[in-house]
Amino acid sequence: MSKTRKHLRPQYSSTTLIYLRLIKDFARPYWFKLLIGVLSGLIIGGAMSAVLRLMDLGLNAFELGVRSEAPAHPEMLPAPDQDQQPAVTLSQNDTSLTAADAAIASKNKKNKLLARLNTLFERFGININLEHEQALTLPVVILLLSILFGFFALQTLGTLVNKYCLRWVGSRIVTDMRIALFDKLQHQSLAFFSKHDVGQLISRCTNDTNAVESVISSSIPELITAPIFIAVAAQFIIAKTREAQLQPQGLLMILFLPLCILPVFILSGYLKRYEKRVLERISLVTSRMLESFSGIRVIKSFKQEEFELERFTKVNNNYFRSLRKAILADVLIQPCMQLTAIALAAIFVLVCFHYQISFATLAVVGYAAQQAYKPIKDLAKINASLQKSAAAAERIFQILDTDTALPIAENPLRLTEFKHEIRFENVSFSYLDDDNLVLRDLNLSLPKGSLVAVVGQTGSGKSTLANLLARFYDPCQGRILIDGHDLRDLELESFRNLVGIVSQDTFLFNDSIADNIRYGKRHASMSEVINAARQANADEFIDADPQGYERSVGERGNLLSGGQKQRLAIARAILKNPPILILDEATSALDTVTEHLVQEALNNVMHDRTVLAIAHRLSTIKKADCIVVLERGRILEQGSHQELYELNGNYRRLYDMQFAELHEQEEA
The missing domain is CATH 3.40.50.300 (P-loop containing nucleotide triphosphate hydrolases)
Structure with missing residues (x-):
C-alpha cells in the first residue's frame, strides 16, 4: 500500500508546476489584493508608455526648436561667384536644392511636432495653440515637464501599490504554507516520526520555508511588472525604428534582446539541482546540532566533545561544498547577461551611426532599451532565486503530499462514555x-x-x-x-x-506549571488545577516556590526533578479525568x-478507572x-x-x- 502511494505521488521536476501549485493552493484566499497588484502593474505600464512618448516628443521638439531656423534663411547660404557662374551653375543649383529641401523637411517635422504638442495640451484641457514655425518657449517647456512629472508620479504610485499588495500576498502565502506544513506534521502517525529524522523535519519547517519566503515575498511584484515593461518598451522601439525607417534593424534588436537571458536558461538547471543538495545538507547540519544538544549530558559524561565536533565539522563541510557549487552557478548569471547586453547595445549604436539617426531618437530608443533590459535582468535574477526557492518548495510539498495519518471512517461514531469493556480480538x-x-x-x-x-x-x-x-x-x-x-x-x-496516558518518559512543555497541568483540559479553572496538583502530591513543592503555579518548568521540564515531573504528569491525567488510563x-x-x-x-489517578x-x-x-x-x-x-x-x-x-x-x- 505504501509503495503504491509513493509511485503515484506527483514529482515536481518543473519549477513552473511548483509555483502554479503554490498559487493554486495558497493564493486563492487573497485574490482581491492580488488583483489590485496586477491592475496597478498595468497602470505602471501605461504610465511608462506615456513617459516614453513624452520624452520622445520633448527631445525632438527641443532639438528642432534650437536648430530648425539656421538653414531656413537665404542669407546664411554662400553667395554665388560671378566669375565662375557658367562653370558651376549646375553644382550651385544642386546645393541650393539640397539646402532648401532640408529646410522644408525640417519645417514640416517641426510643424508636425507642434501639432502633436497642441493635441497633447488639448487632452489635458490646456489651450495654447502653438503656431506653425513657432519656437519653444520656457512656459511650454515647463508645461511639458509638468505633464512628464505627473506620469512619473503616477508610475511611482502604481509601483508603491503594486509592491505592497503583491509582497503582502507573497508573505501571506508562505505564512500559510508554514502553518499547513506544521499542521500536516502534527497529524502524521507515530510511524512517520519513527522513520524521519526530527532535525531534518525542523529544517524543512525553518530553512526551507525561509528560502521560499525570501524569494516569494520579493519576487512576485517583479514577475507581474517586468513582462509589462518589456512589452511596452519593445512596442515603442519598433514604432520609433519604423518612423526612422530602420524597421528591420529595430526588429532584429527586439529579437536579439532575449539573448540577454540565455545564460539564465543554461545555468538555472544547475542552480536548482545544487540548491536542492544545499537544503539536504543543511538539514543534516540541523539534525546533527539537535542530536548533540539533546544528548549533551551523555557527551560530557563520556568526554566526547572533540568527537562530536569532528562529526559536526564533517557534515558542515559537506554543506559548504554543495553551497560553493550553487554560488558559482548563481554569480555567473549576471556577468554573462551584462556582456551580452553591452554587445547588443554596441551593435545598435553602430547601426544608428551608419544610418545617421538623430540624437533625440537615439537617446529615447536607448532609454526604452534600458527600460526593457532592466526587467529582463530582474527576471534573470528572479529566475535564479526561483530555482533556489523551487528546490525548497519541492521538499515542502513532499511532506504535504505524505499522508500517514490514521484512516478515518466515513461516518465515525462519536463515543461520549465508556460503559462495559475493552477487548483485543x-x-x-x-x-x-x-x-x-x-x-x-x-x-x-x-x-x-x-x-x-x-x-x-x-x-x-x-x-x-x-x-x-x-x-x-x-x-x-x-x-x-x-x-x-x-x-x-x-x-x-x-x-x-x-483515554488518559501517564508515560514513564514524562514530557513537559516549556511553560508554567499551571499550563502543563491543564494541557489536557485547556479551559480548566485554577481551582481545578490546584485540586489535581493536590491529589498528585505536587502541591507541596509548587507552594514552596515563590512563583507557585506560574513558575516555568523549562525546556522538557529540565528545571524540575524526576519525581516532580512524574507528579505533574499524574496531575495532568487527574485533571483530564478520563475513564480509561x-x-x-x-x-x-x-x-x-x-x-x-x-x-x-x-x-489516586488509578482509583475508579479502567487501567x-x-x-x-x-x-x-x-x-x-x-x-x-x-x-x-x-x-x-x-x-x-x-x-x-x-x-x-x-x-x-x-x-x-x-x-x-x-x-x-x-x-x-
Whole structure:
C-alpha cells in the first residue's frame, strides 16, 4: 500500500508546476489584493508608455526648436561667384536644392511636432495653440515637464501599490504554507516520526520555508511588472525604428534582446539541482546540532566533545561544498547577461551611426532599451532565486503530499462514555509492515473498573500493547473493541477524550506549571488545577516556590526533578479525568520519600478507572485484578498474582528475578 502511494505521488521536476501549485493552493484566499497588484502593474505600464512618448516628443521638439531656423534663411547660404557662374551653375543649383529641401523637411517635422504638442495640451484641457514655425518657449517647456512629472508620479504610485499588495500576498502565502506544513506534521502517525529524522523535519519547517519566503515575498511584484515593461518598451522601439525607417534593424534588436537571458536558461538547471543538495545538507547540519544538544549530558559524561565536533565539522563541510557549487552557478548569471547586453547595445549604436539617426531618437530608443533590459535582468535574477526557492518548495510539498495519518471512517461514531469493556480480538501488529510481528494473535479483555498489569521482559510487546489501545497505531490483523465498537469506526477525538496516558518518559512543555497541568483540559479553572496538583502530591513543592503555579518548568521540564515531573504528569491525567488510563510506570530510581509520594499519586489517578498498566512497581502488580505475562508478542499466562505465582511458570520466574529485591525492601 505504501509503495503504491509513493509511485503515484506527483514529482515536481518543473519549477513552473511548483509555483502554479503554490498559487493554486495558497493564493486563492487573497485574490482581491492580488488583483489590485496586477491592475496597478498595468497602470505602471501605461504610465511608462506615456513617459516614453513624452520624452520622445520633448527631445525632438527641443532639438528642432534650437536648430530648425539656421538653414531656413537665404542669407546664411554662400553667395554665388560671378566669375565662375557658367562653370558651376549646375553644382550651385544642386546645393541650393539640397539646402532648401532640408529646410522644408525640417519645417514640416517641426510643424508636425507642434501639432502633436497642441493635441497633447488639448487632452489635458490646456489651450495654447502653438503656431506653425513657432519656437519653444520656457512656459511650454515647463508645461511639458509638468505633464512628464505627473506620469512619473503616477508610475511611482502604481509601483508603491503594486509592491505592497503583491509582497503582502507573497508573505501571506508562505505564512500559510508554514502553518499547513506544521499542521500536516502534527497529524502524521507515530510511524512517520519513527522513520524521519526530527532535525531534518525542523529544517524543512525553518530553512526551507525561509528560502521560499525570501524569494516569494520579493519576487512576485517583479514577475507581474517586468513582462509589462518589456512589452511596452519593445512596442515603442519598433514604432520609433519604423518612423526612422530602420524597421528591420529595430526588429532584429527586439529579437536579439532575449539573448540577454540565455545564460539564465543554461545555468538555472544547475542552480536548482545544487540548491536542492544545499537544503539536504543543511538539514543534516540541523539534525546533527539537535542530536548533540539533546544528548549533551551523555557527551560530557563520556568526554566526547572533540568527537562530536569532528562529526559536526564533517557534515558542515559537506554543506559548504554543495553551497560553493550553487554560488558559482548563481554569480555567473549576471556577468554573462551584462556582456551580452553591452554587445547588443554596441551593435545598435553602430547601426544608428551608419544610418545617421538623430540624437533625440537615439537617446529615447536607448532609454526604452534600458527600460526593457532592466526587467529582463530582474527576471534573470528572479529566475535564479526561483530555482533556489523551487528546490525548497519541492521538499515542502513532499511532506504535504505524505499522508500517514490514521484512516478515518466515513461516518465515525462519536463515543461520549465508556460503559462495559475493552477487548483485543486476535490482534497482531508489526511496525515495519512485514512478517516481523511484535504482537501475535493476542486476545485480552479489560472490564470496566479493572486494573490489568502487563509484565514481561524488554521487547516482549508491552509498550506496543499500550500504543494500540491509545490508537497511536492500528493492528495489522484483528481488532480492538470498546463497548463492542471497533476503534477504527470511532471518531478519534471523542475516543482520545476517554483515554488518559501517564508515560514513564514524562514530557513537559516549556511553560508554567499551571499550563502543563491543564494541557489536557485547556479551559480548566485554577481551582481545578490546584485540586489535581493536590491529589498528585505536587502541591507541596509548587507552594514552596515563590512563583507557585506560574513558575516555568523549562525546556522538557529540565528545571524540575524526576519525581516532580512524574507528579505533574499524574496531575495532568487527574485533571483530564478520563475513564480509561494507560499507565507506563517509570523505571527510574527515586528516593524513599519521593517514591511514596509518587505511588500515592498513582493510587489516586488509578482509583475508579479502567487501567492498563505496564507495571514496574510491586504494589501495582499485587493489586492488579489481572496480570498478563507477555513474551515475544504472545500472552503466556494471565491471572492474579497468587494464581500465577502458584502456577510456578514464567510469571514466577520473572517475579523472582525482577521483584524479589523490591519485595525484600517492602518487608524491611
